[in-house]
Each structure stands twice: as C-alpha cells, then as structure tokens.
Amino acid sequence: MKYSLILVALLSAASLVAQTPSSPQTIGNLDKIDSLETKVSGINTKVSTVEEKLASIESDMASMRAPKKIVREGEETLSEGADVRISVTGQGVAPMNTTSPAQAYALAKRAATADAYRLIAEKVKGVRIDGQDLIKNMMVKRSTVRTSVKAMVRNANVVETTFKEGLCEVEMEIVLSHAQFAH
C-alpha cells in the first residue's frame, strides 16, 4: 500500500513535470498566432483600401479618357435615335432692272433661298470670323469684320415663301439625324 501510494505520487509528479514545461510554450504559440492573425487582418484591410483607391483612380482615368460632352443650356444635341430640325428664314430682294413683277419675284426668291442655305450652313457648321481695326493717332481709322462659311447642304426643304413689298422671305428647314454623322 505504501509503495502504491509512493508510485501514484511519483506518477503524478512526473506528469506534472511533463506538463509544466510544455504549457508556457503553447501559450506563447497561441499568442504568436493571435498576433499573426491580427497582423494578417491589418494587412487585409490595407490591401482592401489600396484596391478601393486603385478602382477609384481607374474610374477617374476612364472618365478623363472618355470624350467630354459639352451641353450648353437651351442647345439641341444630336443624340442617337432622335432627330434635330433646324429652321431658318432667308431674305432676298429683286434687282432694280427687272422687266416684270414675276421676274422680280423669281430673282428675289433665288436670293432668299441662297440666304436660307447660308443660314443653315452657319447653324450646322459654324462661321469663321476675322476682325481687324486700324488705329492712327489714337483714333479708329478703319474697323473691319470678315465672316465666311463653307459647307455642303443636302435635303433642305422650302416650307414657306412670302413676297411683300419687294422683299422675299423663304422659310427653309433641314432634319438632321444621328445616323447621317455616325460612320
């Protein structure tokens, strides 16, 4: 009995000895794992923030690369599937040396048509403007403004023609569609 008690005590002491050096090691390992996990989570959050920043930079770059649409207030734009109708009124007068009112009307109409064409070209394509002022002895001697338009106009329609007191007015319109310009 005595020996058995001693044996039990020895065994328990041996087991205690065997457990005591290992326990601080496992605690240390657990601490290390915990610290590593926190580090990894920190790195993960940093990576995610970097990725977010990269995505925002890429989106900014894409928006910078894309052609900017300048839309002014009250200006019609030619969007896909929609048509733009441009309407103008050209004016013309008959020459002085006409032989009959009919000839005067015909010639005035021709002049008004040309004016309407010019107005359409100005609206669709734009106008070149050049100005020059000549100043001598602090006085404006000559002031010149030159404008020019060059365009090709097709499928313009005359809507209405009026002739009153020698002045002919031609109302003309043109319908522009997106398909005409998208190639």
Added chain:
Amino acid sequence: MRSRDGNSSITRAICSLILLNSFASLNANEFLISYRYIVKDATLYNETLRISDSMKKCVGKPQKALILTSFGDKDLKETISNNSQEFIDYMHKLGLNVEHKESTTNYQNRSTTILTLKTTCFKVDFNDNFARIAPLK
C-alpha cells in the same frame, strides 16, 4: 477575192450597225451638268447652268431620278429650259456647296453667297412625253 460566205456584205453591214449602236448607247444619254449662282448683297447677281454631252462613259449607278415633261424633243437643254424651276428645285435636293463671304467695314456691309452644284454626270432617258434624269454616283 470571193469569201466562203456568200452574204459577206450583209454580214459586214449587220456588224457595223451593231458596232454603231453600241457606240451610240455608250455616251448619248449621259450628260455633264453644273450649276452655280451668285447672290451679292441679297440680290441675285449671276446664274449659270452648264450642260454638255459626256465625252466618255461615266461610272456609277443612277440615284434619285426626276421626270421632266419633254413633248417629244430629244434635246436636254430645251427640256430643262421648259422645266427650269422643277430642275433647279431638284438640284437643291441633290445638294449644293455653299460659300458665303461677308465683310463689314466702318459699319458698311457687303456679302457674297455662291451656291454651286459641282459638275455631275446625269443619265437621261428620253421617251415620247417625258425625260427621266438621274445623277450617276
């Protein structure tokens, strides 16, 4: 020397007729037309319509056609002069080049507008009562 073909003269005549016809059909119905008018200070200054036979075959397919009443005449100039307004409206539809210059010096304005139809080849088919005219593109 007598040929084996006893009807050589008839054959030659037929061949020459075919050749003549083919040459005639090549160019007879194709015309070059150009149109230009100048408006100065809102008044018509000059108008020119030039029509000439095509000296060589034009390339392209007939586009939008116009039918003009011809009363049997085969002369395009006459047909067009009889239907001048219709033809000018038609040319406007085909498309005109617009060139406008305006100058304002010391508040005095001068302007010149030139509308031009560049020289275009037209195919013309004459019939008994009408002529069908279409640009080749």
